[in-house]
Amino acid sequence: MALIVQKYGGTSVGSIERIQNVAQRVAKWKRAGNDVIVVVSAMSGETNRLIDLARAIQPQPDPRELDVVASTGEQVTIGLLAMALMELGIPARSYTGGQIRLLTDSAHTKARILSIDEHNVRADLGAGRVVVVAGFQGVDADGNITTLGRGGSDTSGVAIAAAMQADECQIFTDVDGVYTTDPRVVAGARRLHKITFEEMLEMAGLGSKVLQIRAVEFAGKYQVRLRVLSSLTEPDIPVDEEAASGTLITYEEDAQMEQALVSGIAFNRDEAKVTVLGVPDKPGIAFAILDPIAKANIEVDVIVQNVGSEGSTDFSFTVHRNDLKRTLDLLAKVQKAIGAREVVGDDKICKLGLVGVGMRSHVGVASKMFEALSDEGINIQMVSTSEIKITVVIDEKYMELAVRTLHKAFGLDEPAEPALPV
Amino acid sequence: MALIVQKYGGTSVGSIERIQNVAQRVAKWKRAGNDVIVVVSAMSGETNRLIDLARAIQPQPDPRELDVVASTGEQVTIGLLAMALMELGIPARSYTGGQIRLLTDSAHTKARILSIDEHNVRADLGAGRVVVVAGFQGVDADGNITTLGRGGSDTSGVAIAAAMQADECQIFTDVDGVYTTDPRVVAGARRLHKITFEEMLEMAGLGSKVLQIRAVEFAGKYQVRLRVLSSLTEPDIPVDEEAASGTLITYEEDAQMEQALVSGIAFNRDEAKVTVLGVPDKPGIAFAILDPIAKANIEVDVIVQNVGSEGSTDFSFTVHRNDLKRTLDLLAKVQKAIGAREVVGDDKICKLGLVGVGMRSHVGVASKMFEALSDEGINIQMVSTSEIKITVVIDEKYMELAVRTLHKAFGLDEPAEPALPV
Numbered sequence: 001m002a003l004i005v006q007k008y009g010g011t012s013v014g015s016i017e018r019i020q021n022v023a024q025r026v027a028k029w030k031r032a033g034n035d036v037i038v039v040v041s042a043m044s045g046e047t048n049r050l051i052d053l054a055r056a057i058q059p060q061p062d063p064r065e066l067d068v069v070a071s072t073g074e075q076v077t078i079g080l081l082a083m084a085l086m087e088l089g090i091p092a093r094s095y096t097g098g099q100i101r102l103l104t105d106s107a108h109t110k111a112r113i114l115s116i117d118e119h120n121v122r123a124d125l126g127a128g129r130v131v132v133v134a135g136f137q138g139v140d141a142d143g144n145i146t147t148l149g150r151g152g153s154d155t156s157g158v159a160i161a162a163a164m165q166a167d168e169c170q171i172f173t174d175v176d177g178v179y180t181t182d183p184r185v186v187a188g189a190r191r192l193h194k195i196t197f198e199e200m201l202e203m204a205g206l207g208s209k210v211l212q213i214r215a216v217e218f219a220g221k222y223q224v225r226l227r228v229l230s231s232l233t234e235p236d237i238p239v240d241e242e243a244a245s246g247t248l249i250t251y252e253e254d255a256q257m258e259q260a261l262v263s264g265i266a267f268n269r270d271e272a273k274v275t276v277l278g279v280p281d282k283p284g285i286a287f288a289i290l291d292p293i294a295k296a297n298i299e300v301d302v303i304v305q306n307v308g309s310e311g312s313t314d315f316s317f318t319v320h321r322n323d324l325k326r327t328l329d330l331l332a333k334v335q336k337a338i339g340a341r342e343v344v345g346d347d348k349i350c351k352l353g354l355v356g357v358g359m360r361s362h363v364g365v366a367s368k369m370f371e372a373l374s375d376e377g378i379n380i381q382m383v384s385t386s387e388i389k390i391t392v393v394i395d396e397k398y399m400e401l402a403v404r405t406l407h408k409a410f411g412l413d414e415p416a417e418p419a420l421p422v
Numbered sequence: 423m424a425l426i427v428q429k430y431g432g433t434s435v436g437s438i439e440r441i442q443n444v445a446q447r448v449a450k451w452k453r454a455g456n457d458v459i460v461v462v463s464a465m466s467g468e469t470n471r472l473i474d475l476a477r478a479i480q481p482q483p484d485p486r487e488l489d490v491v492a493s494t495g496e497q498v499t500i501g502l503l504a505m506a507l508m509e510l511g512i513p514a515r516s517y518t519g520g521q522i523r524l525l526t527d528s529a530h531t532k533a534r535i536l537s538i539d540e541h542n543v544r545a546d547l548g549a550g551r552v553v554v555v556a557g558f559q560g561v562d563a564d565g566n567i568t569t570l571g572r573g574g575s576d577t578s579g580v581a582i583a584a585a586m587q588a589d590e591c592q593i594f595t596d597v598d599g600v601y602t603t604d605p606r607v608v609a610g611a612r613r614l615h616k617i618t619f620e621e622m623l624e625m626a627g628l629g630s631k632v633l634q635i636r637a638v639e640f641a642g643k644y645q646v647r648l649r650v651l652s653s654l655t656e657p658d659i660p661v662d663e664e665a666a667s668g669t670l671i672t673y674e675e676d677a678q679m680e681q682a683l684v685s686g687i688a689f690n691r692d693e694a695k696v697t698v699l700g701v702p703d704k705p706g707i708a709f710a711i712l713d714p715i716a717k718a719n720i721e722v723d724v725i726v727q728n729v730g731s732e733g734s735t736d737f738s739f740t741v742h743r744n745d746l747k748r749t750l751d752l753l754a755k756v757q758k759a760i761g762a763r764e765v766v767g768d769d770k771i772c773k774l775g776l777v778g779v780g781m782r783s784h785v786g787v788a789s790k791m792f793e794a795l796s797d798e799g800i801n802i803q804m805v806s807t808s809e810i811k812i813t814v815v816i817d818e819k820y821m822e823l824a825v826r827t828l829h830k831a832f833g834l835d836e837p838a839e840p841a842l843p844v
Binding site: 016019020050053054056057058061062064065066067068069071072075076078079080082083084086087093094096098099143144145 | 438441442472475476478479480483484486487488489490491493494497498500501502504505506508509515516518520521565566567
């Protein structure tokens with residue numbers, strides 16, 4: 001008998017019928033002899049409806065009150081799912097984040113999970129009940145309702161799996177696993193049966209929408225066995241077959257198997273590039289540029305600074321597109337103080353990355369990547385690398401072409417196992 | 423400086439604009455130097471939407487889970503109203519029932535209030551904040567979310583006013599006070615500036631929809647000064663004028679003033695009559711009839727038993743129309759055991775009552791009432807009296823005629839103060 005945590009997103013619980021489908025799926029896993037905890041999101045569209053109500057009253061809603069309003073979406077789903085389970089003869093009980101004291105810090109709308117009180121959950125499981133928990137939400141030490149930010153339900157699922165030492169955390173979504181790249185862009189994209197935690201982390205960071213990066217980080221921290229599965233398949237397929245159809249995130253490289261050089265290609269066009277031109281090439285300048293950005297709570301991603309010449313250099317970084325205007329406004333204020341010649345922004349960019357633990361022990365991945373892009377006439381604006389990832393920033397209009405080109409160049413199009421290193 | 427608790431119902435917060443109106447009204451009372459606690463219902467239609475969702479999944483929703491779902495309606499409103507107040511520059515903070523530990527018993531969907539933790543509320547008021555509390559909801563000792571049943575927001579308001587020893591509890595609704603009778607039935611119905619607690623209790627019990635009877639009972643128990651006001655008037659009229667426009671529920675008969683014989687006429691057609699014919703006229707028979715009804719949690723209202731003849735008698739009572747079928751089914755089972763000849767039900771009835779503390783010291787009210795009804799050819803099926811109330815059950819089709827007739831007969835049509843006793 002295993003303890004399984006299942007998380008279902010907004011699309012999976014988007015209607016009465018879908019909630020009933022989820023109940024059937026949960027019932028199947030329960031009847032197969034597992035203890036099951038289910039974490040759910042708000043019905044699709046509901047969180048947006050609630051946020052729209054709030055914005056109609058306060059264009060910049062008060063974060064504490066926004067959390068009070070937004071957290072009701074998941075609360076509705078937990079009650080409905082518990083009822084749907086009872087209708088199938090499965091005893092069930094729902095809990096809000098507050099009711100299991102899913103304790104977070106007080107950073108409303110983007111709170112971080114600190115701890116979970118597992119007492120009631122254990123008692124219910126012991127009594128044979130399925131426990132249904134509201135994702136995305138918690139309470140701070142003063143009892144204020146907090147939310148974890150978009151995609152926080154994944155993190156709730158993983159956090160609960162970690163706290164309860166679950167045997168597996170299953171993230172049910174509208175795709176059936178992690179792919180070598182987005183199948184909507186590359187027809188030949190293949191589902192990966194396994195992916196290492198580090199690869200998954202890099203894929204999520206690069207924009208693969210299958211799992212939220214915070215959830216992956218959390219899983220890694222507590223070594224939670226994580227599996228991505230589709231909630232859109234028939235709910236009555238056997239438990240074994242269903243599990244075989246997803247992607248498992250593992251924590252060990254499989255020494256037996258020849259590693260693929262590149263496991264996947266992720267990309268996004270959510271970011272914008274900011275370049276500070278002609279800054280003095282001296283210590284402290286990066287801090288002077290980024291400090292006001294950080295203080296404004298704007299997340300900075302890729303950062304590139306070249307070796308300067310004649311005492312002056314250029315400094316570039318990317319931020320979320322929604323933050324571009326605020327970033328440029330902030331830099332306009334400090335431009336003089338840091339002695340920069342000019343600050344320019346560009347939101348017509350795309351970030352694209354190759355990910356694979358295989359590249360750790362192989363040289364030549366970067367040059368092969370640059371060659372493939374160059375052959376298609378695609379200019380590289382920024383480059384950043386980590387042990388198992390190479391990220392480039394290119395013109396947005398080349399995005400699809402670049403992904404298809406690299407998918408082919410690294411043998412990801414092959415139908416069977418990933419290609420051997422070249 | 424006074425501490426005012428204001429309660430706004432679903433219609434009063436039924437849209438963004440109305441919530442903004444409520445915020446303006448609250449701001450006005452706050453700026454006039456009062457501490458203000460606001461208790462709100464769900465936006466109109468929202469509770470029904472949530473219950474419909476639940477019923478689509480479970481025709482008889484599990485009470486615990488129904489409360490989880492239904493309580494979200496008020497939670498949305500408190501967040502939105504707090505935001506609307508902040509937009510007007512009024513510091514505000516919202517609380518769910520659970521967050522102020524509005525402790526109830528565990529009778530889901532119809533819980534009773536036990537206590538309230540006033541700690542946070544006092545601290546917020548001390549800091550100059552308006553406190554916005556979700557009506558209709560609480561938590562039981564195990565932290566389960568409970569709701570108080572329909573109209574429970576009135577009760578929440580009064581309970582909080584009692585716990586906080588507020589100077590006044592103001593119930594804002596879509597009428598501007600308590601009337602001598604329903605103005606939709608009698609054009610000449612007049613608003614009462616004052617009404618005694620006992621009269622209000624009887625009016626509510628008889629079907630005046632202005633205040634929930636549980637809220638009135640609660641107010642009486644803790645001597646909460648209660649005022650009914652309209653939320654539909656312009657929010658910027660002065661505080662004094664606004665207060666003068668409602669109806670105040672008082673706890674003392676005004677000795678200075680000549681009491682009206684009858685203060686108001688209330689009525690409803692929510693009930694059905696059940697008659698058990700030909701039961702043995704012996705001790706224990708009323709218990710034998712009503713015990714199974716009570717055990718099925720069906721509320722019984724008017725009960726009438728006449729003196730029997732030839733060892734046999736008839737026994738009548740009223741129940742809510744929705745409970746008629748269940749009641750008849752229950753009695754069919756015990757009919758033989760209690761030796762009754764026949765059990766009949768009638769849901770085409772109307773209950774109608776005269777209420778007034780003035781009738782306490784005057785005889786002849788009943789005979790005057792019966793005479794007026796008789797003059798119009800209206801047959802009286804049941805009669806029941808209390809110190810300050812006479813209730814009759816008549817054929818439903820005569821309802822409007824009977825109300826108009828009695829309104830005129832007892833001088834309630836007069837434009838000025840109520841008529842002197844005759």
